Amino acid sequence: MLTWIALTALLLFSLATFMAGRRRAVATTAGKPALLHSLPGYYGSYAALWVGVPAALFILLFAMFGGRLEAGLLRVDPPAAVQQLTAPQQDVFFDDARAIARGGMPSETVYDGALKTALDEKAAQSNQISNLIQYGSIGLGAILALAGAFIAYPRISPQFRARNKVEGWIAGLFIVCSVTAILTTAGIIASLVWESWRFFQAVPIHEFLLGTEWNPQIAMRADQFAGAGAFGAVPLFVGTFLIMLIAMLVAAPIGLFSAIYLSEYASSWTRSVVKPLLEILAGVPTVVYGFFAALTVGPLFRSFFNWIGAQLAGGSFDGLAQYLMQVQNQMALVAGAVMGIMLIPFVSSLSDDIINAVPQSLRDGSLAMGATRSETVKKVVLPAALPGIMAALLLAVSRAVGETMIVTMAAGLQARMTLNPLDTVTTVTVQIVTLLTGDQEFDSPKTLSAFGLGLTLFAVTLMLNIIALRIVQKYREQYD
Amino acid sequence: MTDAALPTPATNLRQTVEARLKKRHAQEMRFRLYGRMAIIVALAFLAVLLGRIVTQGYSTFIDYQIAVPVHLDASKIDKADPTGANYDLMVANSVLAKLGETDDEFGNKSGKVMEIMSNDLGFQLLKMVREDPSLIGKTITVSGPVKSDAALYFKGQIQRATPEDERKLDNQQLDWMDKLKASGAVTSGFNTGFLTRSDSTEPEQAGVLGAIVGSMMMLLVTATLAIPIGVLAATYLEEFAPKNRWTDLIEVNINNLAAVPSIVYGLLGLAVFINWMAVPRSSPLVGGLVLALMSLPTVIIATRSALKAVPPSIREAALGVGASRTQTVFHHVLPLAMPGVMTGAILSLAHALGETAPLLMIGMVSFVPGVPEGFTGAATVLPVQVFIWENASERGFHERTAAAIIVLLVFMIIMNLAAILVRRRFERRW
Structure with a gap:
């Protein structure tokens, strides 16, 4: 709250500096504004930027990290009674002290004797520190703003190149914005690698990548025999691969054929109707596909297979019949098929672009030699577009591997090594969601394993994307 | 030959x-x-x-409301502390009176009535008595929804033909409901409650208002971050950046970020925003931050193609009359590219609106019974609400899940139409 008031005051002050700066610029020319190097507004902006930006950054920085600073300062020189507590107990103690200071809800730990007095002391101290940080940062911010005004205001003179200076600030802003993209990647990699590294200290990396048993529900304890094999991710990779394969078997032919039809055969009217409809299919949120898979497709497929099983029962395929009668809603086929539907517009629009990029002269040449249209497509257009189509399919695979909601809602939780589409399997993304939702202590290998899975997922999709983009780039050069 | x-x-x-x-x-x-x-x-x-x-x-958009006159028996309500009285039982007894039945000594019948009447009626009574204790001793009429199972019967989704022990309501309850409907005590109408209430553990009282408000707040955070940063980054890369290794790196980076699975952004949010920067969990702020990072590449790519479409002659003319490069871009190129930029921005926001997976990582799956209190309070959003209800076991939530999806799709259609309108209305062909 106080921060917002301070920021509003700062904004008003820098607006005032803007007006003052502009007026001073005009005043220094003694009635001949044409003598100014820049437009008067630039002089005002220059002063206002010096006043507003450093102070605002300073205040915001403290607003964001003030809490951590306070927690750190609070731990300096702890009372003797607290020093005897174990490290986790100390964490709880200091959290409680801060909660009491804020009037929040402390934990249910009971403190008495020396600890109780220490707690009250620390709570009072916490309030002091937080006030100190808050008022201190605002005070320092005010000093910064004034200092900015003292630096910028005297510089205003007709010869001063204010526009170039302001454009310098803008260039800085440009670079900060562009670097955000790099920072995001760095953040993703750093957080995944850091948490995974902590995970790999508990579970060796080869065990994670090559182990064939996945059972993270049993959290590893000291008295347990190392939890051997509980974090082997191979079944998850197999499950992900199986569902991806089913999805691609649905999406690749349908997407590819509709792209060919739309670009080679369809009238412009058909195109103008079908393309937006496919875009709707592409715009449907994945949670909707998940709902559709779980409550419509799943029961439908199960009753279909159960019915087939009932027909076959007692015959020479009795074993198969018994199996079919027991299939579940969460079979891999359901999640895979619905994911395939989701990928159709993705494959179709990417391939459409690529087929359209094949020069018309190639088609004309083939048609002039007497080939039919389908022969032209099969013998000329598709071979020319093949690298691009491969790239499109790779991007679709990457989407299928990273897709979360459909599998979370429609696939199972049991990790099984099977390629049978009627079995329930689980995927990497399902496990990440299951491990990180629900109550969690952040330090157990169970929750950390989600980051190990995330890192694997990120690495695989990144590789697929890079290969796909490489192929597309190489292929484009041929016709440009 | x-x-x-x-x-x-x-x-x-x-x-x-x-x-x-x-x-x-x-x-x-x-x-x-x-x-x-x-x-x-x-x-x-x-x-x-x-x-x-x-x-x-x-x-879901049809609901069944019941109106019953309830006598607020002064002997059963403590004036000093009206909270202690059993208002549900009073409602049930009034309904029984209306049906011409009397409760047996074990309270079996009133118990059965409670199974078909929403406890919202009891809450309403409590609220009225609290606000105006003089009501005690009088008879007032309350109206509220019937329980979702009863509504399912009226809608034909629980059928009398099903054997009695396989359905949730027994024959007596069905008879009562038919009688109430015939007597006009139960009326059907448009379900405004679904759009004006927030999440609840009782299906008939659950609505999407909290989720809609949460989604709006989150999109606001996403838009205020992703659009300016994305547009400025794209402008820099397209109009100013020298061609060197650094800008190449940024370009490759953006293309790859656009294809990173959304759940990875959730992991980033969990590790960086929640664990490191201590942003409150499941708040619109942290959700908006994560989605902003996720939609940044799409905004950048859309903006770049919009900037590319502005002909170089515009830039040359501006530079020719003495404008600086910054002035050229901000006074001429960007305004002309604005329709394309806005179209791309709206589409990427529509995509962010439907995104679920990263929000599960940052703790948005918790039950939030009201409208979010602020940008740092706990909130839920439409797609996550769909996910939560889909997992609920009560049958009444199934239709509500589909209805929440309809609301979500309506919002997405509106945003897409807005994007198409912007494109149609303002786009210039050069």
Whole structure:
């Protein structure tokens, strides 16, 4: 709250500096504004930027990290009674002290004797520190703003190149914005690698990548025999691969054929109707596909297979019949098929672009030699577009591997090594969601394993994307 | 010798060519058919998907309200502390009176009535008595929804033909409900409650208002971060950046970020925003931050293609009359590219609106019974609400899930239409 008031005051002050700066610029020319190097507004902006930006950054920085600073300062020189507590107990103690200071809800730990007095002391101290940080940062911010005004205001003179200076600030802003993209990647990699590294200290990396048993529900304890094999991710990779394969078997032919039809055969009217409809299919949120898979497709497929099983029962395929009668809603086929539907517009629009990029002269040449249209497509257009189509399919695979909601809602939780589409399997993304939702202590290998899975997922999709983009780039050069 | 032999092979050749041509044309027809079938299948999927959701969800928008006069017995309500009284029982007894029945000594009948009446009626009574204690001793009429199982019976989704022990309501309850409906105590109407209430553990009292407000707040955070940063980054890369290794790196980076699975952004949010920067969990702020990072690449890519479409002559003219590069871009190029930028921005926000997976990582799956209190309070959003309700076991939530999806799709359609309108209205062809 106080921060917002301070920021509003700062904004008003820098607006005032803007007006003052502009007026001073005009005043220094003694009635001949044409003598100014820049437009008067630039002089005002220059002063206002010096006043507003450093102070605002300073205040915001403290607003964001003030809490951590306070927690750190609070731990300096702890009372003797607290020093005897174990490290986790100390964490709880200091959290409680801060909660009491804020009037929040402390934990249910009971403190008495020396600890109780220490707690009250620390709570009072916490309030002091937080006030100190808050008022201190605002005070320092005010000093910064004034200092900015003292630096910028005297510089205003007709010869001063204010526009170039302001454009310098803008260039800085440009670079900060562009670097955000790099920072995001760095953040993703750093957080995944850091948490995974902590995970790999508990579970060796080869065990994670090559182990064939996945059972993270049993959290590893000291008295347990190392939890051997509980974090082997191979079944998850197999499950992900199986569902991806089913999805691609649905999406690749349908997407590819509709792209060919739309670009080679369809009238412009058909195109103008079908393309937006496919875009709707592409715009449907994945949670909707998940709902559709779980409550419509799943029961439908199960009753279909159960019915087939009932027909076959007692015959020479009795074993198969018994199996079919027991299939579940969460079979891999359901999640895979619905994911395939989701990928159709993705494959179709990417391939459409690529087929359209094949020069018309190639088609004309083939048609002039007497080939039919389908022969032209099969013998000329598709071979020319093949690298691009491969790239499109790779991007679709990457989407299928990273897709979360459909599998979370429609696939199972049991990790099984099977390629049978009627079995329930689980995927990497399902496990990440299951491990990180629900109550969690952040330090157990169970929750950390989600980051190990995330890192694997990120690495695989990144590789697929890079290969796909490489192929597309190489292929484009041929016709440009 | 060759002359004499020619005619025979010629007819043969003609025959073989004709046969082959026939085959080739048949192949052509088949190929075309495959293409047509692929499109029909894709569109059929779309029709089934949307049709199924509408048929599952439309019934949510009809609800059944009951109005009963309840006597607030002064002997049963403590004036000093009205909270302690059993208002549900009072409602149940009033309903029984209306049905011409009396409760037995074990309270079996009133218990059965409570199974078909929403406890919202009791809450309303408590609220009224608290606000105005003089009501005690009087008879007032309350109206509220019936329990979701009862509504399902009225909607025909629980049927009398089902054996009694396989359905949630027994024959007596069904008889009562028919009687109440016939007497006019139960009326049906448009379910405004679904749009004006927030999440609840009782299906008949659950609504999407909290989720809609949460989604709006989150999109606001996303838009205020992703659009300016994305537009400025794209402008820099397209108009100012020198071609060197750094800018190449940024470019490759953006292309790759656009294809990173959304759940990875959730992991980033959990590790960086929540664990490191201590932003409150499941708040619109942290959700908006994560989605802003996720939509940044799309905004950048859309902005760049919009900037590319502005002809160089505009820039040359501006530079020619003495504008600086910054002035050229901000006064001329960006305003002309604005329609394209806005279209791309709206579409990427629509995509962010439907995103679920990263929000599960940052703790948005918790039950939030009201409208979010602020940008740092706990909130839920529409797609996550869909996910939460889909997991609920009560049958009444199933239709509500589909209805929440309808609301979500309506919002997405509105945003997409807005994008199309912007494009149609303002786009310039050069």
